[in-house]
Amino acid sequence: MNLFNSSARCLGWLLSLVFFSVLSTSAWAQFRVEVTGVGLTQLPILVTPFKAEAQSPQKLSSIVQANLSRTGQIKPLPTGNWVMDEMSRPDWTSVRATSAEALLAGSVTRLADGRFDVRARLWDVVKGQEKADFRDTVGAADLRLSAHRLSDWVYQQLTGTPGLFTSRITYVTKSGGRYSLWVADSDGEGARSAINSPEPIISPSWSPSGSHLAYVSFENRKPVVYVHELATGQRREIANFKGSNSAPAWSPDGRSIVATLSRDGGSQLWRVSLQGGEPQRLTSGSINTEPAFSPDGQTLYFVSDRGGNPQIYKMPASGGAVERVTFNGTYNISPALSPDGRWMAYVSRTGAGFKLHVMDLASGQTSALTDTNADERPSFAPNSRLLVYATQQGGEALMTTTLDGRIKARLSGQVGDLREPHWGPSRP
Secondary structure (H helix, E strand, O other): OOOOOOOOOOOOOOOOOOOOOOOOHHHHOOOEEEEEOOOOOOEEEEEOOOEOHHHOOOOHHHHHHHHHHHOOOEEEOOOOOOOOOOOOOOOHHHHHOOOOOEEEEEEEEEOOOOOEEEEEEEEEOOOOEEEEEEEEEEOHHHHHHHHHHHHHHHHHHHHOOOOOOOOEEEEEEEEOOEEEEEEEEOOOOOOEEEEEEOOOEEEEEEOOOOOEEEEEEOOOOOOEEEEEEOOOOOEEEEEOOOOOEEEEEEOOOOOEEEEEEOOOOOOEEEEEEOOOOOOEEOOOOOOEEEEEEOOOOOEEEEEEOOOOOOEEEEEEOOOOOOEEOOOOOOOEEEEEEOOOOOEEEEEEEEOOEEEEEEEEOOOOOEEEOOOOOEOEEEEEOOOOOEEEEEEEOOOEEEEEEEOOOOOEEEEEOOOOOOEEEEEOOOOO
């Protein structure tokens, strides 16, 4: 959300409500993934087609390849005519001729009860030895989730860092005069509509557990903050005070939400307990909005015009002394903190456009990650290695990027807009 400039594409809920073009609902059932760019170093891996996957509802090896490609750290190689499974004995001469440093092969077996047994083996090609084994048993509906689990497992085996592929993203679309809040896999596939409304839905935000979404709806002809339980579809009002209620941000413990309320005049940050009770006011004066917690919950980052132009500030999460964080540029908004606490992503106005930037919080050094001019609402993957954001690139699109900006993937339907992405936690 942005309350500062009605001419900017990054406008928030208060100054701009009509920011979607019409698109068909079917366009969001599937995304296509287009990976561009070259990383500094990429570990080459050969992921062979899995045995019997052609008879399963999902082609697991292709999902794994696409997942690993988006990381910028791992480079899946062409599979050619390789035929292997987890029980095969690799021909190391042939495998090394592909320049692969790792080899993944597996199988998908349908069991008598209708479930699928997914097995895989990872080899270290350089050493010519087995590295680890993977096994998962799932129903047909969870085969994509199994492929994401396998991708997480491979990624951690090769990098020592937890993966991100079992996580989900949320975003908002408009179709035929109705707004929809979607939940999709980390690769954009498997999108499901969580909420539909004839009035705008904005600012969706994942709970730390991944079981709930907070969002703002205008269905009561004013902005109200709701919390929606994904498993049951039940929801409840969290902030419906006099004036506007917007920009919800979950505390890391999941017990409260900080939101922008104008109940006492002006736009200020308030902490609202999910158990009810009187909200706690955290700021005063100026416009203060777009709260974002540090991972430890001790610090609250937010946007304020107290210096004359929108800049990012921070303060103790309970309120108190305010410290300015951004100094480069005259217009910086939409802070997002990485789960590892090392980085802050934000959007900075550059000339007439808005570009995604990232700041190393320890040094204060910043860098632009994109060459587009209409970026908005960055959000970190749960392992802190990728960002998702909305932009315009040959049409409206969701993009992911590595933190060096070298590898980008477009998650896009055939036509239309999408807005307000937010990256959720990983699933078991």
